[in-house]
Amino acid sequence: MAGRRVECTWKRHVVEQLKQRDRVQRQAFEEIIHQYNRLLEKSDLQSVLSERLQTEKYELQNRHDVSPGAESLQQEMAQIRIRHQEELTELHKKRGELAQSVIELNNLIQQKDKEIQSNEAKMLEYQQQISQLEGESRDLRNSLADLERANQTLRDEYDALQITFSALEEKLRKTTEDNQELVQRWMAEKAQEANRLNAENEKDSRRRQAKLQKELADAAKEPLPIDPEDDIEVLSEDSGKATGETSPNRLASRTPSKRLSQPPPAGILDSISNIFGRKRSLNSHGSPESVEAPSGVCAEVRVPSTALHVFDAHDGEVNAVRFSPGSRLLATGGMDRRVKLWEVVAGHCEPKGALTGSNAGITSIEFDSAGSYLLAASNDFASRIWTVDDYRLRHTLTGHSGKVLSARFLLDNARIVSGSYDRTLKLWDLRSKVCMKTVFAGSSCNDIVCTEQCVMSGHFDKKVRFWDIRSESIVCELELLGRVTSLDLNHDRTELLTCSRDDLVKIIDLRNNAVRQTFSAQGFKCGSDFTRVTFSPDGSYVAAGSADGVLYVWNVLTGKLDKTLDKNHSSAINSVSWSPSGTYVVSVEKGSKAVLWSDL
Numbered sequence: 247m248a249g250r251r252v253e254c255t256w257k258r259h260v261v262e263q264l265k266q267r268d269r270v271q272r273q274a275f276e277e278i279i280h281q282y283n284r285l286l287e288k289s290d291l292q293s294v295l296s297e298r299l300q301t302e303k304y305e306l307q308n309r310h311d312v313s314p315g316a317e318s319l320q321q322e323m324a325q326i327r328i329r330h331q332e333e334l335t336e337l338h339k340k341r342g343e344l345a346q347s348v349i350e351l352n353n354l355i356q357q358k359d360k361e362i363q364s365n366e367a368k369m370l371e372y373q374q375q376i377s378q379l380e381g382e383s384r385d386l387r388n389s390l391a392d393l394e395r396a397n398q399t400l401r402d403e404y405d406a407l408q409i410t411f412s413a414l415e416e417k418l419r420k421t422t423e424d425n426q427e428l429v430q431r432w433m434a435e436k437a438q439e440a441n442r443l444n445a446e447n448e449k450d451s452r453r454r455q456a457k458l459q460k461e462l463a464d465a466a467k468e469p470l471p472i473d474p475e476d477d478i479e480v481l482s483e484d485s486g487k488a489t490g491e492t493s494p495n496r497l498a499s500r501t502p503s504k505r506l507s508q509p510p511p512a513g514i515l516d517s518i519s520n521i522f523g524r525k526r527s528l529n530s531h532g533s534p535e536s537v538e539a540p541s542g543v544c545a546e547v548r549v550p551s552t553a554l555h556v557f558d559a560h561d562g563e564v565n566a567v568r569f570s571p572g573s574r575l576l577a578t579g580g581m582d583r584r585v586k587l588w589e590v591v592a593g594h595c596e597p598k599g600a601l602t603g604s605n606a607g608i609t610s611i612e613f614d615s616a617g618s619y620l621l622a623a624s625n626d627f628a629s630r631i632w633t634v635d636d637y638r639l640r641h642t643l644t645g646h647s648g649k650v651l652s653a654r655f656l657l658d659n660a661r662i663v664s665g666s667y668d669r670t671l672k673l674w675d676l677r678s679k680v681c682m683k684t685v686f687a688g689s690s691c692n693d694i695v696c697t698e699q700c701v702m703s704g705h706f707d708k709k710v711r712f713w714d715i716r717s718e719s720i721v722c723e724l725e726l727l728g729r730v731t732s733l734d735l736n737h738d739r740t741e742l743l744t745c746s747r748d749d750l751v752k753i754i755d756l757r758n759n760a761v762r763q764t765f766s767a768q769g770f771k772c773g774s775d776f777t778r779v780t781f782s783p784d785g786s787y788v789a790a791g792s793a794d795g796v797l798y799v800w801n802v803l804t805g806k807l808d809k810t811l812d813k814n815h816s817s818a819i820n821s822v823s824w825s826p827s828g829t830y831v832v833s834v835e836k837g838s839k840a841v842l843w844s845d846l
Contacts, residue, residue: 274354621654709724
């Protein structure tokens with residue numbers, strides 16, 4: 247129906263337009279037709295007049311012949327002829343003008359006919375366009391109807407989704423509240439667990455102390471031959487009970503003793519060595535000697551060549567390893583959320599204890615300069631400090647919004663610098679247990695090393711940044727060719743060792759902040775963004791682990807590859823540590839293994 251109505255409408259419109267055109271064009275030609283009709287009438291009148299003239303002439307001739315006075319009649323006839331001739335001339339003139347008007351009007355009619363034909367052609371074209379537009383209009387109406395239906399469907403779906411979103415938002419709010427409550431409960435339980443662990447450690451410490459005092463008392467009661475040249479140092483019982491610590495600084499008195507005619511029993515020597523935190527053994531002459539070198543002393547650096555001990559350090563990936571300053575203890579940290587302590591005895595690593603309290607994998611390990619405290623960074627956005635002798639958790643430093651990838655003691659051991667995935671560095675004061683400063687580095691911090699007033703950080707954006715702790719400003723930036731994975735300082739803190747994902751190990755001279763040496767080897771590839779490399783204690787060698795489980799050792803003096811050690815690791819090496827005594831090197835891998843190396 248709508249299509250017929252539209253068709254009748256345009257037909258009526260076309261008829262009205264044709265009638266209007268007829269009226270306009272007819273008005274233009276009515277005057278011409280009227281004049282043409284008058285011209286025809288005059289032409290007929292002229293014919294009538296000519297006939298009348300002939301008739302009158304004939305009658306006059308007849309009259310002339312019949313009646314007298316013919317001359318006057320001829321004159322009258324001449325005048326009538328002249329008058330008729332003038333009228334005829336005037337009529338011919340008007341006829342010519344009318345003929346010219348007819349010609350012009352005929353030309354105008356032809357032009358109008360051409361215009362009519364052109365307009366008819368345009369009208370046909372417009373009719374075709376109208377038909378096409380009507381088809382498009384129908385298609386658009388159909389599309390519009392489809393879109394309206396789709397829009398209504400989408401509107402209904404949107405309303406349903408809005409209702410679902412409101413319900414989910416309310417559920418999220420309740421879940422967030424429940425999560426906060428669970429986190430608070432969990433933190434309280436973790437605190438209780440830490441207190442329980444600390445209490446158990448204190449009980450074990452008291453038990454060991456009581457056992458030690460009993461052994462000393464039993465040893466003191468035994469009748470032994472005395473050598474007057476020797477002295478025996480004994481701790482005051484009151485002092486031991488008051489402090490609960492075993493340290494060389496707790497000696498209460500020294501009593502002169504008599505000479506022993508034979509060396510004291512091994513049990514007494516072991517008990518005394520436990521008091522001083524150091525094991526002793528008898529040499530060939532029966533005199534006690536220390537197993538480890540003094541802290542901070544490097545008698546001779548031994549380039550590793552043999553795997554002395556291969557052992558499973560953790561249940562899963564091992565991320566970090568570090569020797570204590572005295573080279574007696576070895577600490578490893580892994581994805582099992584534990585830091586394990588190992589005692590290096592005669593080329594073997596014997597388990598000594600585990601430090602617990604972390605809620606995620608350990609990323610880095612650091613001892614303080616005295617070896618009394620251990621600092622570990624973790625993936626749970628926190629850093630923690632334990633005391634090494636009793637395995638107690640002392641501090642938990644939280645404040646980063648991303649996993650902490652590295653944490654280091656400053657030289658005063660009272661402050662800590664931590665670098666995180668959240669692109670910030672934080673300076674912590676252990677006395678007040680608060681964050682003193684937060685510095686935005688602009689990129690994820692993968693490793694940190696420290697001097698007295700300068701912190702050097704390696705970042706994901708391939709830059710090594712040098713920070714002034716006092717002003718919180720960047721002193722210098724040095725850009726490498728790959729993401730920085732590790733930093734280490736030599737013994738006199740004048741050279742910085744870097745490792746990056748471009749598979750290059752470089753030494754930077756800190757006196758001019760320029761790259762002094764670059765080490766590479768065929769087959770050496772950096773296994774991850776957190777692969778750690780190390781200097782030897784005297785700075786003469788560099789050790790780094792590769793993605794294929796091979797340990798590479800370069801000579802700094804010659805700049806050449808010195809050793810390539812393989813066949814012991816089954817996966818990429820994550821970290822390497824060289825003992826301060828220079829005797830041992832330990833490497834850990836993405837698997838669970840750790841390998842103790844030396845030249846023995």
